[in-house]
Amino acid sequence: MSNFQVDRENTAFMQAVAFVNQTNQNVFITGKAGTGKTTFLKYIREHSYKKMAITAPTGVAAMNAGGTTLHSLFWLPFGTFVEDYELRWDEQDSHIYNKSRLFSTIKLTKQRRAILQELELLVIDEVSMVRADTLDAINVILQSVRRDMRPFGGLQVLFIGDLYQLPPVVKDAEWNILRDHYSSVFFFNAKILRDSPLVMLELNKIYRQQDEGFISILNAIRNNQCTNEMLATLNSYYQKDFVPKEEEQYITLTSHNRNADEINSAKLASLSGKMLNLKAVVKDDFAQGSYPAEETLSLKIGAQVMFIRNDSGDERKYYNGKIGTVKHIDTIQGTVSVTFPDGSEEVTVKRETWENIRYNYDKGQDQIKEEILGTFSQFPLRLAWAITIHKSQGLTFQKAIIDAGTSFAAGQVYVALSRLTSLDGLVLKSIIPSYAIRTDYQVVEFAQRAQSQSNINEILEQCQRNYLGQILMNGFRWDGLLVETSELLKSMEERNIDGKEKAIQFFQEIVKQLQTQEKVAHKFIVVLYDLLRDKDAIDYDLICERSTAAVNWFLPRMDKDLIEALTKHIEEYQIRKRTKKYVDELKAILLDYKRKREQLQHCLIIAETLSKREDFQTAMLDVAVQVKTKEKEVLAAQSADEEGGKKLDTKDISLEMFKEGMTIADIADKRGMVAGTIYGHLINFVGTEVEATELIDQGKLDRILDVIRANPDKSSSELKMLLGADIDYPDIKIGQKVLGL
Structure with a gap:
């Protein structure tokens, strides 16, 4: 199996996995630095059966998460969004978007709409940097494209991040407009979240720090409870003129790029020997602003460097943030060798590749697929005498000099300090003022909600039952099939195909059958809704009985009136003239009919699961895997049929x-x-x-x-x-x- 190792004794981690994989609940996964948020995202990416897209607010954050930017996925314009804002259409308002202007600006192609319609999980990483108005714009787009007025168009959203780290960026001119609509720009103040609260889970098992005193100080900073004594403890590490020995391998954390560049350049220049400029290999479409490493990496023997990626090999010889010294550079072989002061094994690395991706929907396989637009290949190293606090997010250091002068921005003290594993490795080049350790009260208030959710297991089980109920009702929603088939019928008048009139008559009859089935399906959904509404006294046995009867009514009608009829129609028309495009569209509709048939059969599994309450958690896992796996097998078989190939068993494939x-x-x-x-x-x-x-x-x-x-x-x-x-x-x-x- 995968080499991925997970701590299954981490209760919060496993609860979070269950919320993502076994419910449709929107979830915010947070946690202090070093609690495994990045690990959680990697686990979900490998172990969720849902069709997902992974996003982040910035290009670099998206590269690190293995996804794309929010603006790229939704084609969002850069500016301020206020849904009902009255535009004056003059230059002053050129950066302001209301709902009408937003939809006139974004380019929602057929493929982009298909992606947003088919998504089952949207992951937003580094959510601390996402603005409330951006989230509301995303909600408006999803509700429109998915034709569903539930929050985010019924799409599950997984938010990951630490609000105590770097906040959203908002200009004064933007805030002057937003302040009339939002109490702050943090994502949790988005209008869509006011009436649809998130389930918040805090990963609280710290893997980075083991120093209990240091952990207490970090927690106090997060909660605005840092005492004068704690601040004095931190400032006791102030050493203005501290000059580390080279072998101690301290890294300096600064507030500005310029300061970090100056320190690194000076240190590199002081080394003897030839400087080698190692250029990145950039192919196709890869925006410069999203480069995850230096385009030109300048190194000398003896340079202090830091790894900017975890070792993907089995031996895990290095991790993101590990500091070492360049021992050898082989330009012929394209390798750099790095040694470490702790005596761990020397590492020789080659260029690694980052991918710029976009998502596409493959209807034939019912998958959201990643399309590689471009690649960036470079050694996973950067000079490490200094780095900005902003770029240090997510990294771990044994020793660090924090040199922010008087320019500590919101969240920077916590970010800088929490990079360290203990206070023993801390040196301050400037005193931390008391104002710099104040956390926004709205962040503290919001975060405390996670700590108050003590009945999380009860919430989880209820969400699981709700999810199964939603899947059950979705199995009987006929509107998608009816709309798709009706649109094909409307387009028939403009087609130039052999046997056009007969085809029109055929689809008029198909639409009539779908309308009849849709009326019955709608009545049953109302029945289901009533049965599921009373959460304290749900009769799951009755739901199972009614669902079985409904499925048994629909299946023979689907087989005879839809699937068999359309299959014969395809066989007849694929030998006629000028019908290739038409037949391709028919095959796509036939695939949707077969998928709906599978959904109905899955409804039986779900109804039986709901009635078997004695081992609900085990049954829940079985349904999640069984439903998706069976659907994939049907789609794979359909693809094999279309290609005229032999239908293989799924294990054989x-x-x-x-x-x-x-x-x-x-x-x-x-x-x-x-x-x-x-x-x-x-x-x-x-x-x-x-x-x-x-x-x-x-x-x-x-x-x-x-x-x-x-x-x-x-x-x-x-x-x-x-x-x-x-x-x-x-x-x-x-x-x-x-x-x-």
Whole structure:
């Protein structure tokens, strides 16, 4: 499986995963520096079955998150958004957008609309820098495109960030307009969130700092509770004339780029030896403002450098923020060797590649896919005698000199201090004034809501039931099919195809059938809504009974009146003249009919799950994976049919891709499944097509085999108890396959 390791004893982390994967609830994941917000995002990216887009407010933040910018995804103009603002249409208002002007400015192509309509999860990373008016603009766009007036058009939004870090940027002229509509520019003051509260979860297990005294001071700064004694403790580390020894490898954190550049340039110039300028390789479309590393990296032997990426290899020899010294530069081989003062193994790195992506929707596979627009390749290093506080966000340092002079901006004290693992590595070049450690009271007030949600498990289970109820009702929504088919019928008059009149008559009958089915579906949705409305006394058995009856009414009508009829129509018209485009459109509609049929069958699974309340959490996981996996299999089979190829079993498809050299993560991404599903597919071939050690390392396999041999009569759950938490059930299954059990 994936090399990704997760701390499953981190309760808040696992609750957050459940909210994202098993509900449609909008969630804000926050946490102090070093609590694993970046790790959480990576985990969701690898382990969520939902069609998602990952975004961030800035180009660099988007690159680091592995996504795109909010402005790029939604084609947002740069300016101020006030939905009902009365524009004067003079130059002074040129940067102000109301709803009408917003829609006249953005370019919502058919492909862009398809993406926004099909998304199931929108991730917004580094949300501390997102403005309230930006979020309201996004909401207006989503409600319009998705034809749904629920918050964000019914799309689940996952917000990730720490509000105690860098705040949104707003100019005085912009705030003069916004102040009449918002109490602050922080995202949580967006109008759309006033009536649709977020579930807030705070990751509170700190992995960065272990110094309890330091943690207490950082917490006090966050909560506006920093005492005079705490401030005095911090300022006791003030050493104006401190000059570190080179081998101590301190990094200076400054408030401005200019200061950091001057320090790095001076230090580099003081080294003897030849300076080498290592240029980045930029291909195709990659905006300069989004470069994640220096376009030209100037290095000498002996230069102090910092890694700006985690080691993607299995050995994890370096991490984002680790500081070392350049030992060797090989321009022929294209490598840089770095040593470390702690005696850890020397690392030789090559250029790494960042991708500028945009999202596209592939209807045939029902996937949101990433299209690479351009790449940026550079050594994952930067000079590390100094860095700005802004660029230090997300990094970890053992030793740092904080030199912000008198220009501490909002949030900068906390960001700078929280980069350190302990106070032992702190040196202040300037005294921290008391005003610089005040946190915006609205941020403190909002953050305290997360701490007050003590009944989070009850909220989670209710959200899970609501989610299943929503999926159940969505299964009986016919409006999408009716609109799509009606639009095709309307377009028939303008078409020049052989057999046009017969085709018109055919679709008039199809629309009539859909209208009849839509009326029945609407009545059943009303029934479902009434059954689900009384949350304290929901009769899940009755829901299961009614849903089963409804599905059994719809399925034969869908098969005969829609799917079979349209299939025959396609067969007839694909041999006629001038019908290729028409037939392609018919196949797309047929795919939607088949997907709706699958949704109806999934409704039975969901209804049964709701009625089985004794093991709800396990059932919830089964539904999440089963529903999505089955849908992907139908789509894959449809694609195979369209290509005239042999319909492969879904496990065989995964095997073929694995034998072609693709990793499990790559196969999961390509097929739109979670990695665990692909892993399960491949386990079936252990002992025949796949070697066990291709899926699990030899040491772990030997442990499993020893325990199974010693306990041949034990069940899988009993074996797992004996093997420990690092062994999963699929691992045990591999061992059993090896032994022929």
